[in-house]
Amino acid sequence: MPERRRTPTLSARLTDRLPARLTALRTPADPGFWRSPVRGARFTAVLGMVLLAGLTLLFVTGLLSYAAYNPDLDPVNDKTPGKGWLGFYLFAWPTGPHWLYRLTQGLHVTVGIVLVPVLLAKLWSVVPRLFALPPARSVGHALERLSVLLLVGGALFQFITGLLNIQLDYLFPGSFYTLHFYGAWVFLAGFITHVALKLPQAVRVLRSGGIPRGGPGPLVAPDSPARPDTLVAPDPLPATLSRRGALVMVGAGSLLLLITSAGRSFDGPLRRIALLTPRGGTEQGPGPNAFQVNKTAAAVRITPADTGERWRLTVRGPAGELRFSRAELLAMEQHTAALPIACVEGWSTSDQLWRGVRLSDLAALAGYPDSPPDVFVESLQRSGSFRKAALRDNQVRDGRSLLALEVNGAPLSPDHGYPARIIVPAAPGVLNTKWVETLTFGEL
Known part of the structure; x- marks a missing residue:
């Protein structure tokens, strides 16, 4: 009987076509x-x-x-x-x-x-x-x-x-x-x-x-x-x-x-093409509050009941513990400051026109009329990082550092910190605490 010829396998045919120098096993160390x-x-x-x-x-x-x-x-x-x-x-x-x-x-x-x-x-x-x-x-x-x-x-x-x-x-x-x-x-x-x-x-x-x-x-x-x-x-x-x-x-x-990323630091068309940064142009506030939001009120479980008529700002210091309604804060001398918000994630807003009570004025009410000290800020939010933050005395002294009640001529929206938020020049966004509940001036 004639000898049956074997058909070479596919791998064998490919190996035969390779140069001899490539058939030798090579490792990454070679x-x-x-x-x-x-x-x-x-x-x-x-x-x-x-x-x-x-x-x-x-x-x-x-x-x-x-x-x-x-x-x-x-x-x-x-x-x-x-x-x-x-x-x-x-x-x-x-x-x-x-x-x-x-x-x-x-x-x-x-x-x-x-x-x-x-x-x-x-x-x-x-x-x-x-x-x-x-x-x-x-x-x-x-x-x-x-x-x-x-x-x-x-x-x-x-x-x-x-x-x-x-x-x-x-x-x-x-x-x-x-x-x-x-x-x-x-x-x-x-x-x-x-x-x-x-x-x-x-x-x-x-x-x-x-x-x-x-x-x-x-x-x-x-x-x-x-x-x-x-x-x-x-x-x-x-x-x-x-x-x-x-x-x-x-x-x-x-x-x-x-x-596709730098636009998150600018307003206008560049922000709309910041496709690689989620906080580039999403979650804008309404009307005069139409600028970038970091965490929304819903995300940190802030409800209208938390920020309604029963809300009070607590201010502590040598003068004791003082409590103010939003109406009482609005009745105080109001100041304005054009400041941006800049986040550690790299996004920022253009200057917004904030209006509210100077932190130095609140420090004076707390018992520090001449030399405002550091301040410990507590937020209504009960979860997440930086619901508590501290500001140095040089930040409290700056006349542009405000407990803001309004922005761009309108009350703060819930997502931008209503009823009151901190705004400080040149500070990271997380130190510009929203939904402020307590300010403690003095030793932290």
Whole structure:
């Protein structure tokens, strides 16, 4: 009988068609595993310099945001457990210019969003080194690898938790405030170490010339003929995109994120295209109250019964405990201030015209006629963070700091804090407490 011929399997046919050099098993630790012709020292150095500037700005504005919460007024404003010397207090947060927090926090969140494509591209460009063996060739190399671990882990943690916070997806366990605080210091440790080790090399690489238009580039680093560029693929695939083209794609991604997120800090058409920020243009109030709302009255279970005729403001101090109805507060001398609301999530409003009683006048009624002290503010809301907050004495003294009763010529809407709310220049939105119930002046 004639011998039956076996039909080769699909995998066997594909294997026969592959070059012999590709049939050998390769692992991520093998330089030949990484075949993109785009990777190279100069490509990585450009991304690194952009991140150096951007991440430095993020850390500085993050520290400013921490200072804006007046963390020395703990445990009211800052409940970070065991912060020790990491929670050092920089300075008393100023009340001027009145748009200060709107600027610093807007930059913090916007730059963080815009840097996402750059961060991902940078991680992609150096991924072969993350798998390189042996893990440590010397003490210096071990220190460098440790800094990379802290840098990459810290950056991913900070970016992911920050983006989730902006999107209102509180998927992480515990307080975002606390997690972001400690994550920032872990990231900073890796960032400073990595910059100290790699910045001189990156500068030398960039001084050697511009980014090649195409091709994998030389196998020798341009800054030293004896030092091979380990990021260049030894066996690259055919180039379909130049390194300059890759940088343009990264820049285009960042520009798209800028266009679809920055508008939450502005009024008009830009706010309507802030598609990536839920608080960009949703939940506006009615009529004169038609500007951005953070938490609605319904969301924190504030009912008309809580804010109706029975509502009273309690003011405490050396003069005792005083109680005022809304009508009595309206009968006091009224003052106006044009101030924005700026939230830690990065969104803000334009200046709104607030009208109400100065906090310094209420401090005088409480028994501090000459030098108003710090004040402890309590809200009607019974759940959520910052239903209790504290303001420093310099904020109480500022004539623009009000217990606001009206905005833009109309009574506050329930969602904007009726019957009364705090409004303070340059303060984070969470310190501009809504639905105020009690003011306690003096020792907190």
